[in-house]
Amino acid sequence: MIGDQSGREHYDYLIVGAGFAGSVLAERLASQHDAKVLLIDRRPHIGGNAYDEPNEAGILYHKYGPHIFHTNSDQVVDYLSQFTEWRPYEHRVRAVVRDRLVPIPINRTTLNELFDLDLKTDEDAAAYLASRAEPVADIQTSEDVVVNAVGRELYELFFQGYTRKQWGLDPSELDKSVTSRIPTRTNTDDRYFTDSFQAMPAEGYTRMFERMLDHPNIEVRTGVDFREVRDSVDYGHLIFTGPIDEYFDHRFGKLPYRSLTFDHQTLEQERFQDTGTVNYPAPDVPYTRISEYKHLTGQQAPVTTITYEYPSAEGDPYYPIPRAENQELFKRYEALGDETEGVTFVGRLATYRYYNMDQIVGQALATFRRMDGKREPHNAD
Ligand code: FAD
Ligand code: UDP
Structure with a gap:
């Protein structure tokens, strides 16, 4: 030495x-x-x-919330x-909106299920969204992005409450890059990400x-x-x-950095929800989302571990x-x-x-x- x-x-x-x-x-x-x-x-x-790490019940969970690997690189x-082998995994997310569990990113299925429509093609969905969209000439904020794409009602149902909870700010106060992470689709692809490589270590x-x-x-x-x-x-x-x-x-x-509190729970049941994550955009629900790790990891077990995410101003810095x-x-x-x-x-x-x-x-x-x-x-x- x-x-x-x-x-x-x-x-x-x-x-x-x-x-x-x-x-x-x-x-x-x-x-x-x-x-x-x-x-x-x-x-x-x-x-x-x-x-x-594996918790006491032996379920592999993510201490700081669900991490799904995806990239085009x-x-x-x-x-x-x-340093690792990979397990193919495509993340799917549903949002609880008006007591229904619908796909997010908003896609054709979301529109059909939420508004009892029968949009059959991409063109149908595009025309429907165009009829609701409120074009914004100069898109600057996270509100502009969504209102421009899907109109105010869908913006309020899916984005406004979630964003206010997650960031402690209205989408109009946040850069457009935040909600731009979530696309709007006219097809029925219900994957959260469309990257060429999606897998978990x-x-x-x-x-x-x-x-x-x-x-x-x-x-x-x-x-x-x-x-x-x-x-x-x-x-x-x-x-x-x-x-x-x-x-x-x-x-x-x-x-300023935004923080989260994670409430990890292990339940005596094999499965809690049908997709890896369920989002809760409603303002009166204090958490933003619940994730269930067994979907991500493919682990088989008679019990399951889920995590609630509660946004907070105080705590470890997680998000710029x-x-x-x-x-x-x-x-x-x-x-x-x-x-x-x-x-x-x-x-x-x-x-x-x-x-x-x-x-x-x-x-x-x-x-x-x-x-x-x-x-x-x-x-x-
Ligand atoms: P970090 O992972 O934050 O590492 C920084 C480390 O520095 C920390 O461990 C900290 O303890 C240490 N440190 C800081 N200051 C000091 C100090 N003074 N002395 C000693 N140590 C110090 N990305 C995805 O691709 N997919 C996802 O699904 C995804 N989900 C996420 C979910 C949540 C809830 C969060 C918060 C992030 C998510 N991310 C996701 C983003 C991902 O976590 C980050 O991109 C990545 O972890 C950043 O790595 P990093 O090394 O920059 O920072
Ligand atoms: N977002 C939203 N409703 C949703 C999903 C996302 O309003 O159902 C907004 C919200 O502002 C969120 C951002 O889009 O912080 C980015 O979402 P993402 O799922 O990428 O967040 P992360 O996984 O980084 O926490």
Whole structure:
């Protein structure tokens, strides 16, 4: 081991956060650059928000809510496939609207079931939606996107209540990118995603992370906050995947992140609901959705585990909140980050981007390519 004068071990990289961003970079730097990496996480486990584990009943569940892997990137699939086999899985979601359980994204079936219609073709559905849509000339907000596509009634039934709960904001106060995640369809495709690759890691996310980090150059310490080690660990370069405003002690003010409380329940029944997730857009229901893991994992068992998601302002930061004023504040932190020598910010919290897992893997791989061959000078004591 290389040590400094005080005998401390030297790491080429200290990586903060063992989620996708931190773990992909740890793996790449260790295996491709032969770099010595110390990877820390303040949680008692690796995997970040994608962490899964078997509960007391033996059901594999996701501690931070349901994570469904989907991507159009061959590069990301090829990369992750080094560490896992896959179980094909296409996610389907229903929404409880007017006491009916109908497909979301809104598709032809949704319209037929909700309004007792008999739309037979894509053209029928397109014409029906066109008759309800309220065109918005300049689409800016998450309200504009939906009202423009399906009109106000469907907007209120499916999006307004859900969004107000999820974000604590009206869709009119959120960037259009938020509800743009959910398409409107005129066919009967009821899959939540249409990406070319949709599958779950066969033995779960945590197992995949374990394989990724199983390298002699990587030391993992969980239950350790950056603050505890920032002055005592000898490292060359820092990769930070936590909230960027926290790194800079909130000097420009707090960046808003939305949180959730998860209520995990194990029920003495084989199945709870017919699809992986059921959404509850009604304003008088306090949770946004219920997910049942056995659909995602294919696990067979006489009992089942479900998770209710209750949005909240307080708690772990899960979602950056996409709106102009937050982006402006983030830009100030980003500029500060760019000026700060020896630190790279990557990941959903550090780059304040509402990214899915595959996008974070792509971001981390791109960050690695930019680091290619570059060895930072070691920090002085
Ligand atoms: P994270 O996974 O958040 O990892 C960051 C890690 O850094 C955390 O473990 C944290 O503890 C650690 N950390 C932060 N600060 C410090 C510090 N100071 N010291 C030490 N450690 C620190 N994506 C999909 O593709 N499909 C889905 O179905 C999906 N569902 C989701 C459902 C929910 C409820 C949520 C919240 C997200 C979902 N996502 C989904 C998004 C996915 O979770 C993220 O894209 C991905 O996990 C981001 O990885 P990351 O490494 O950037 O961040
Ligand atoms: N959304 C909604 N109703 C729904 C599903 C989604 O209003 O039935 C909106 C809501 O604002 C949500 C956003 O679309 O936050 C993105 O939904 P997604 O399912 O992608 O959210 P995530 O899985 O990231 O929490």
